[in-house]
Amino acid sequence: MHTLSTDSVIYDFNKAHAPVKKVKVGDTIEISTYDCFENQIQSEDTEITGIDWNRVNPATGPIYIEGVEPGDVLKVKIEKLEIGDRGVMVVGPDLGVMGHRLEEMKAKMIPIKDGKAVFNEIELPLNPMIGVIGVAPEGEGVSCGTPGAHGGNMDNKMVTEGATLYFPVAVEGALFGLGDFHAAMGDGEVSVSGIEVEGKATVTFEVVKDEGITQPMLENDEVVTQIASAETLDEAVKVATELMINRICRKTGMSVSDVTMLMSAVGQVEVCQVVDPLVTVRFVVPKWLEEKFGVRLIG
Ligand code: CA
Numbered sequence: 001m002h003t004l005s006t007d008s009v010i011y012d013f014n015k016a017h018a019p020v021k022k023v024k025v026g027d028t029i030e031i032s033t034y035d036c037f038e039n040q041i042q043s044e045d046t047e048i049t050g051i052d053w054n055r056v057n058p059a060t061g062p063i064y065i066e067g068v069e070p071g072d073v074l075k076v077k078i079e080k081l082e083i084g085d086r087g088v089m090v091v092g093p094d095l096g097v098m099g100h101r102l103e104e105m106k107a108k109m110i111p112i113k114d115g116k117a118v119f120n121e122i123e124l125p126l127n128p129m130i131g132v133i134g135v136a137p138e139g140e141g142v143s144c145g146t147p148g149a150h151g152g153n154m155d156n157k158m159v160t161e162g163a164t165l166y167f168p169v170a171v172e173g174a175l176f177g178l179g180d181f182h183a184a185m186g187d188g189e190v191s192v193s194g195i196e197v198e199g200k201a202t203v204t205f206e207v208v209k210d211e212g213i214t215q216p217m218l219e220n221d222e223v224v225t226q227i228a229s230a231e232t233l234d235e236a237v238k239v240a241t242e243l244m245i246n247r248i249c250r251k252t253g254m255s256v257s258d259v260t261m262l263m264s265a266v267g268q269v270e271v272c273q274v275v276d277p278l279v280t281v282r283f284v285v286p287k288w289l290e291e292k293f294g295v296r297l298i299g
């Protein structure tokens with residue numbers, strides 16, 4: 001199995017970055033990551049305004065996957081997700097949903113112990129997940145703090161062990177990277193941070209040909225989802241919903257009116273995050289529908 005250490009990080013998904021690793025379709029790689037502050041906050045005594053803010057949201061990569069071409073879909077299965085034991089959260093003025101009420105930046109250390117995150121004395125359940133995951137976009141680079149059609153900072157709690165992601169490939173080799181793990185995060189990520197933590201992800205790459213997608217998709221054992229990021233929640237909901245409905249119409253031959261009714265009955269609009277430069281939602285379809293249709297929606 002390949003491995004990749006935190007010696008190679010990027011701060012934007014950018015086709016100009018030279019790959020630090022070349023792998024083949026079907027290969028598995030274990031990727032180590034810093035937390036989203038590049039491990040600069042080691043204790044609550046760290047002067048938070050004094051950290052290097054040019055070194056936030058590092059993604060480990062980029063990884064070049066041989067044989068993956070523009071127009072393909074890169075399929076990434078998250079085989080395993082391991083997190084460290086030093087969790088940290090921050091709040092601050094103008095950050096997140098409550099930024100207007102917060103006068104100074106604060107950090108809180110949240111140790112991860114015995115499968116729980118210890119917040120003050122309260123033990124919280126973990127839902128380990130990957131905040132930043134994506135490929136190089138076609139044009140200019142996109143900061144790892146921003147989500148988009150290429151993936152990036154989607155902060156989607158479904159991006160976890162057992163999930164499979166699909167990314168539209170814009171450049172040869174895809175130039176994949178990931179980082180920004182959370183020990184736990186709720187939908188919305190209202191403070192602007194999850195319980196930020198370093199970790200290791202083991203992923204396997206596959207390629208899907210002749211299956212154009214324009215925004216990332218994700219599936220797990222229960223659901224198939226269309227992700228979309230946009231300036232506003234309204235717009236993101238529209239894009240995710242319409243892409244999924246178009247997909248189901250195309251795969252099944254059903255009419256737009258029927259699929260719209262069907263999705264209104266069993267589809268879910270869910271919020272990933274509302275605090276990044278673009279907001280992210282997912283439109284979620286139960287997987288048993290694929291059996292009824294007799295066709296897979298992606299992959
Ligand atoms: Ca994030």
Ligand code: ZN
Pocket residue numbers: 036131180181182193194196
């Ligand atoms: Zn994060």
